[in-house]
Amino acid sequence: MRTVERTAGSGMLRDVAAIGAAMIAVGASFGAVAVAAGLPAWATVAMSVLVYAGGAQFMAVGLVAAGSPLAAVAAGLLLNARHLPFGLTLGDSLGGQRWRRLVGSHLMTDEATAFALARPAGPARHRAFWLAGALLFLAWNAGTLLGVVAGGAVGDPTTLGLDAAFPAGLTALLLPTLRDRETRQVALSGAALAVLATPVLPAGLPVLLALTGLVVPLVRRHRQGRAAVGPDPESGADAPATVGSLAGSGPADGLAREAGPGQAVRTEETSC
Template sequence: MRTPERTAGAGMLRDVAAIGAAMAAVGASFGAVAVAAGLPAWGVVAMSLLVYAGGAQFMAVGLAAAGNPVAAVLAGLLLNARHLPFGLTLGDTLGRRLWQRLLGSHLMTDETTAFTLARPAGDLRRRAFWLAGTLLFVAWNAGTVLGVLAGGVAGDPAALGLDAAFPAGLIALLLPTLRDRDIRRAAVGGAAVAVLTTPVLPAGLPVLLALAGPALLAVHRLRRPPVTPIAETVEPSGEAHPVASEAVPAGRKEQSC
């Protein structure tokens, strides 16, 4: 018989493999595009190993090919600034040791973060992070090597429709959390801000401004009044029954008869 832990592990592996297949394909496209832009093969492979940020890597290659490497570095830093709230959210999941935090921060991507937060906090979430982070890192770098070796065979990911694979995967991972009404409002608000500011702001800034939605949700929940505790009365038989107690506003004294 299969234990619940083994069943959950098999399900996570299947889900990560589906995302990893798309990541390997886009990695192959990146390798081919970067080599075609004139970057050396060793530099392309080193970028995927050391930078490991798909959108920032494509942007850096485009700007470097246009003869503006400084802009490539600044744009990459701006685009990857969204990883700061990711780190705050997953801090406890990575572990307490320094090497765990350093390695975990390098493996942290949009897909890994969404995949991890879809699991309940604890050991299951920790296993989900390291499984997704490791397999997706291997898939991206293996795809990059294949793209470098294949040259221009891989083609443009946008022309093949592969650029839609990651947003679709992220939406599928985040759907269970949208059952909460407040989270739905925060998601819609953040998405609206990102869509409205994309035509007028540099790449990367709309994503950061979209964090206004979750920020407002956090403020709203901090200001929400605490729930009144339910008192229990014990019957002579020893059976406890909940009794709803009416909350009394602060500053109001009870009147005695």
């Protein structure tokens, strides 16, 4: 058992390190872009430490450089509103103490959430979240510091294809959960809605709209519950015949009487 746990732990550490390497490169790009946009070096580093929002930081720097600080705050809140369902899902995995929940909510990212949800609930999910959250936080801030120091030497991550590393990593982590039919329906419904809404809605809203995919299993369960209950008596549909209903039926339907222990129920037909 301990050998299996060590093997799983080393595999998770390898996966976190792979995504962390890409995060260092993207963080370095952010540091270089922020300094080039006129943001002080200390403010750039402080943003990565205190905000730690990835793509929202790129958007905030662009909006601040354009002279719209309030729009930067609003855009950051909108993009990171997806962390609300993340917190509801991982609340038990952060720990019972208030300071653990506070720190854990700060370390909560798409990647850390995916690593945690790929493990069963309990101690395994708890360890996965904290390991991924801590290492990715360090990787992002190390990359930011590298970008601030290197300046223009760091290129755009999109030219290196690093912007595709995070979606690819998340997809690989979430693939095992798609074996469940209900989870697959929710994921596909949400993804379809997000893709259709992307050309129409502002950035951040399509991701939130994808949460409506959670309605699919609720609708199906509601329909199954109504089918199990049977037809609505007010609709005028015929209810299935029972011994009790036969007991109160007319002569043409027969006369049923309740049987005692060990006796069979007999129905005596009467003629008109």
